[in-house]
Structures are given as structure tokens and as C-alpha cells.
Amino acid sequence: MRSRERMLAACRGQAVDRPPLWLMRQAGRYLPEYRAVRADHSFWEVVRTPELVEKVTLQPLARFELDAAILFCDILVVLDVLGAEVTYAPGGPRVSPALRDQAGLDALLPVDAEAAFGYVDQAIRRLCARLQPETAVIGFAGAPWTLAAYLVEGGPSRDSAQLKALAYQQPRVFESMMERIADVVAELLLIQLRAGADLVQIFDTWAGHLSPGDYTSLALPYTRRIIERVKSHGAPVILYLRNAAGHLDAAASSGCDVLSVDTSIDLAEARQRLDQSIALQGNLEPALLHAPEARLRAEVERMARAAEGGGYIVNLGQGLVPSSPIDGVARLVDAVRALGSES
């Protein structure tokens, strides 16, 4: 099978020769060729320059036999077009001013998504021209809860306490903010799909800060709102959650085709609990890239067996980080390819 065919089949739970593989943050700072680009260009410059996006998006595919490329971009572009100032600092991105009330909500800018995300449209078109039909092209955006966490907390936080306080104390401000964010996210994903992306992933990195009850009432409705709009296009939608263990069933009810889980839950349990029409993605412990080859290979085989009965896409539980070992990624690629030669 071609990579793109394999990815799309896995998303739909159809037969594959082996599970497809791609890695969250597969383009990034663990690659010296990416660091070389960043030595000459700021992060925002790369994101907004389609030629540079194409270049760094393709870098991991030149090294590794991956089944998909994911647009090089950042979830915070949505906050940027809403008028927040987004800067990148060593401890994580900073967003200012922090939105805390109706005045903060009123200060958000109206968004003409087609105009604002023209660079995304162009970058996706370049990637599709280079990669399709052999390799799948993935677009992505942040989930409203995660984007709101950055907007209200002003950066990454341990618990999203300010955002929760806003939701409890000023529910109308919270709801309006979430709807504003959700609508821009939906527009962004539709721009990616119209430009030719084969599928999209929604990242809800901070969903794990919520109790199951609060996830269902404060995060899920806005993710569902996006998926309802995006599904009109027909392409598969992947939903990723970090610390997904407590939110598995709720997240699966979002309308997503694929649920991407971190390491917080056993893959076999996830497969057992969910309807077989929902494909799974992820679950590999990123630190296993540091493990001996036999251990990593055994884990990949275990995951492939655990996921049987529905579609499955191999990926990490969290994205690659600057310290991720390149040879570990190569070992993972070999281990996944070996799954195909065994059958």
C-alpha cells in the first residue's frame, strides 16, 4: 500500500498491510536541519512563509519512511488572528493580554479567516503538490479548551485554574470566548482541507486539566461544534487529548473518526471501551525512543496487537521534544515497518 492509502484506510478502520506511522512534532528541534533553518529565521517567519513551511515539513520525510506529513505551524495562530500577542519564550509561549473578563472578550478582533490564513492555504497546496498521492498531508489546529487555556492563563499552566475560574464565575464570557475560538478553528481547518489536506488533527493538550464532568460541559461542546462543521468536507478528523484516560468515552462522542491518546491509558483498554468504528492513534511512550531496540520493538508489536479490532495509527503519546534521539526515531520506523513484513 502507498502511505497515503494506508493512513486513510486506518482512519476509516479498513484493512491495511501494517499500521501507518507519523509522529507529533516530527518536524522540529530534534533535527539539526530544522535548527539550521531556525538559525536564519524566527519561528513566526517560518510559519508564515510557505516555502519555509514546505522545507521544514519535508525534513523528517527525507530521513524516515513516515506515512504522513503534518503541516508545520502552531496552534496559537488562532489566538494571533484574534488579536492576542503571541511570543515564544524558553518556558513556553506567552500570550498577552490575558483574557479575564467581558472587556477582554470585546477586545478580540473580528477575523477574516481566508485573508488571515492565506499562508496556510499556500503551504498546504505546496505540500500536496509535492507529496500526494504517495504520502498523506495532515492539517491541524488547537482545540478551543487548549487555546482558551493559553489565552486566559497567558501561557502554559499546571492546572488551567484561571480558565476554570472564568468558566465558573463568568459563564457567559466563557461561552462567548469558546464559540469565537471554535469558529476560527473550524474556518482554519476548512481552509486546510479545501487546499487539499487529506485529514486534520485537533490538539486538546490541556483537556487533562479537567475533571470528566467539566470536560463534558466546558470543552467537548466546542470541539464537537468544530467537528460538525469540518465533517461536511468528508475528510477524517483526529482528536488528540493529553491525559486522556478519564475522558475516553466523552472524547469519542465528539464525532471524531480517530482518537489519539497519550500514555495515560492502556491501548487494549481503550480499544475495548470504544466503538470499533472509532480508530485509535498514539499511545507509545516517548521515552521508549531511548530504550534498547528489542524493548521498543516489543512495545510496538504489543500495541499493534492491543489495537486489533479497529483502525490504528502508530504515534507517540506526546510530541517529539528537542532531546528526542534521532536514532530512536529510526528504530521506531524500522519496528513499525517490520510489522508489515511479518504477516
Place this chain on the structure above:
Amino acid sequence: MRSRERMLAACRGQAVDRPPLWLMRQAGRYLPEYRAVRADHSFWEVVRTPELVEKVTLQPLARFELDAAILFCDILVVLDVLGAEVTYAPGGPRVSPALRDQAGLDALLPVDAEAAFGYVDQAIRRLCARLQPETAVIGFAGAPWTLAAYLVEGGPSRDSAQLKALAYQQPRVFESMMERIADVVAELLLIQLRAGADLVQIFDTWAGHLSPGDYTSLALPYTRRIIERVKSHGAPVILYLRNAAGHLDAAASSGCDVLSVDTSIDLAEARQRLDQSIALQGNLEPALLHAPEARLRAEVERMARAAEGGGYIVNLGQGLVPSSPIDGVARLVDAVRALGSES
């Protein structure tokens, strides 16, 4: 019922007039009287001075009708006596040198726990003299996985990646380190119990960084080793995990009497999945301290109902933080007391 009687009965799943209440980090920076003490004394000075420990431990009980006092101390005292340098910085504690290999393991100091933790023994004795038999006195320590995460990562980390890499690459160094830590933790807890503490809690804050499989093989055996030793004393043992949703059954198999869970799992589901002989603690969303009174009260009532069928101790899913509102804590205390007057 007296508070101490209520706490001990809840730990053992016996009948209570209402669930008991205490709060993780109930003594701390959200209280101006604590900040006043810290204006004159460093954190280590407070921890190592029994008079000051008594003073700050009692501060929240002077304000709120809580059912237990928890020793004011820090989980990192165990790393301190093993020879690591522990300092407190704005981003979290720093531990140096980071242990990464056999040489680091060899550099750990032998520990005479009775001598090293004499200040803990004295502080517990003072607290028991002041509080028993009315109010329960809780001792505590860190779980080996969490302490090892600080020791190997050199401070708080997002994923404990270095510790996992050590476990995968140098399993003998990892095992020896974990056993060394576990044995000091067990000694510390036994010192607390012999000094009169009514029960102890083991904090495994970073257990949520582990996959269920890795939790069972890399963290649980060392926690179990401690509990086996401590149980000889007969006092109840509480085990706390953050991001507990994926580890519920494994953690309950540790031998603990009470499993303290964060917000990652629904309390009713936890109650349903566990043997009724295991009591539950925690689960309240800390941000609800910012919520309107009716919302907080409804949540406390919901939790008390959800926990029915086994022992239950009201607590937060995570500890209080400097920005926790004092009036929110007061509202929580009122809500829990109201549970008793309804029946």
C-alpha cells in the same frame, strides 16, 4: 463524632456522621499568617524547627474546622538526607547533582534515619500533644517514583523522560536507586507513626507521567515495599496519585487503605471499580474554590453521594496553591459540615 475518630473511621470504611475533611497544603502560602512566618524564616528553617512546624501546621486549624492536621514538611527531605542538595526556586525545587548513572548512585550517603529525622519526630510529638485525641495528625512522605523524578530530572519535569530513560537503559541502577529511596521513606514514615501520627499519606505526584504498564513495573513495587513495612505499625496508609485515572486498580493493589485521587477520574467510577474495603479521598476540583457557593455545595453533595458504599475523606484533587482563596476554603468547610446536619 470527634474529628480524629471520624478520620480514622473513614479510613477503615466504618460509619461516620459525615465525611471528614482536610486539604493538601492546608498550611501554606495562601495564608497571610504563614507568609508572616516565612518573612522571618527560610523554608528549610521552618521545616527543621519543631516549634515553627507546630506553629504553621496549626495555622489552618485556627481558621477552619478541619478534621486533621498534616505535618508541615516537604517530600524532598528524603533526598536531602541521601546527600542531594535541595533548593527552592520560583519554578519549583531544584535538586543537584542529578543522578544519572552508577557513579551518582554510589555518591548517595548512608542514612541514619533516627538521627537525620529527629526534628520530624519532635514535631510530630508536639502536634500530637496539642491535637490528640480531638484531631487526627497525619504524617507523610513522597513515593519513590516521585522522589526519583526530582533526583534524576533535577527538578519538576513535564514527563520524567530522564528517569524513564534511566529505567530503560540502566535497570540495575534504577532498581538500586528506587530501593534506597523506598527504604528511607519507610523509615521516615515509621518515625512519624512511632512519634504518634494517626496515619500517613504517600504522595506520588508524578505517577501520572507513567503508562499503566510502566506504573506497575517501575513505581508500584517500591510503593508496595514501603506500605508492607509501614503496615506493621497498624495505622492507615493513604496513597495519593496525580492523574490517577489510568492507574486506579494498580494503585489500589499497593496495600493502601485509602486511595486519594485527583480530578482525572469520576469519583463514582472510582468507587465502582475498587473493592469496597478501599476508602477514597480527594477528587474535588481545586478551582471550585473560586466558584459560587451553590455550585461548590452541589459538587460536595454530589461527591459524598458518589463515594457511598465505602469510606470517603473530602479533599482536593491537588493541593492548595498560593492563589487559593481563603473564603473559598471557608465555603468548602461549611459545605462539608452541612453534609452532617442533613442526615
